[in-house]
Amino acid sequence: MTLHNDVPPGSEALIVKHMALVGHIVRETMSRVPSHVDRDDLSSAGLTALVQSAHAYEPSRGVPFNRYAATRIRGAIVDELRSIDWASRSVRRRARELDATRARLATLLGRPASAAEIAQAVGLSLDEVAANDEDVARAQVLSLHASEDDGIEQTLVSSTPDPQAALEHRERLTYLTEAVAELPERLRLVVEQYFLAERPMAEIAATLGVSESRISQLRAEALVLLRDALNHELDPDLVSAPARPNGCASKRREAYFAAVAARHAAGVRRYGAPDTEVNASA
Numbered sequence: 052m053t054l055h056n057d058v059p060p061g062s063e064a065l066i067v068k069h070m071a072l073v074g075h076i077v078r079e080t081m082s083r084v085p086s087h088v089d090r091d092d093l094s095s096a097g098l099t100a101l102v103q104s105a106h107a108y109e110p111s112r113g114v115p116f117n118r119y120a121a122t123r124i125r126g127a128i129v130d131e132l133r134s135i136d137w138a139s140r141s142v143r144r145r146a147r148e149l150d151a152t153r154a155r156l157a158t159l160l161g162r163p164a165s166a167a168e169i170a171q172a173v174g175l176s177l178d179e180v181a182a183n184d185e186d187v188a189r190a191q192v193l194s195l196h197a198s199e200d201d202g203i204e205q206t207l208v209s210s211t212p213d214p215q216a217a218l219e220h221r222e223r224l225t226y227l228t229e230a231v232a233e234l235p236e237r238l239r240l241v242v243e244q245y246f247l248a249e250r251p252m253a254e255i256a257a258t259l260g261v262s263e264s265r266i267s268q269l270r271a272e273a274l275v276l277l278r279d280a281l282n283h284e285l286d287p288d289l290v291s292a293p294a295r296p297n298g299c300a301s302k303r304r305e306a307y308f309a310a311v312a313a314r315h316a317a318g319v320r321r322y323g324a325p326d327t328e329v330n331a332s333a
Contacts, residue, residue: 062105069120073097076124080132093128100127145183148173155247157228161318223281226315230280233310238273245270276307283308284315 077093104120152172156164164172170180231242237259244250244258245266252263252270259266275291282289295301 062102062108065105065108065116065120066101069101069117070098072117072121073101073124076121076128080125080128088132093131096127096131097124100124149180149183151247151249154224154228154231155243157224158232158243223285225318226281226284226311227277229314229318230277230311233280233307233314234273234276235307238269238276241266241269242273242277276304279304280308280311284312 073094077090077097080093081088081090100123101120104116104123108116108119110116149169152169153164156168156172160168166177166180170177173180231239234242240259241255244255245252252266256263256266279290
């Protein structure tokens, strides 16, 4: 791979050495986005960010290049995804509110909430909830970069999510709801109040009688537990290794993983497969 003459000394070697990093981040991203997203577009954005990272990198700052570049690559890919998103910000914001309500009600009810329950909780009509879901789905119907040579049958996709992707999304949402429910009480309260009720940290801190920095610590601790609980059930290779495998913290963590798994098994026995009404297209 030969680059232009204006590339700073040493940058070309950095770019060539870390091209695989772009591929890794693109693969990671493709597993979480709709099927119409073009891998080549994300790769192009990522490679551009890699080149820009090599140009701007300053070793004297003491930050490893792979970490510095990964941050910029992920940012460029997110910007690319935003640029091809047909849904307006208001539609996406309403969709996030509805998803948060679905998760909160599922935790409170112990089952997926019905459309009527969701509408009542957010103060909307059933038609308004359905219209928002349709707007989000419609935004995923066509790829902005479909080839002019493609026939209409290749350009149009189903208005419903890909079955496998929908199933995986429902399963992940189910595990997340169960993982939140099994968090230690204080961590669960912080997650529910900060992410679902969207209360400011200052209010949560006042409720619990602690400092805002302590709330931030509890939030970070809860997010690590939730991430590892989901990975423990769905992607075991991604579970982070504890610093002290035989320590008390590690044992508490394993007990938490077991509680999440037990809750999931009980839910499957009681309700069967996850409810197909869970919105997998948002």
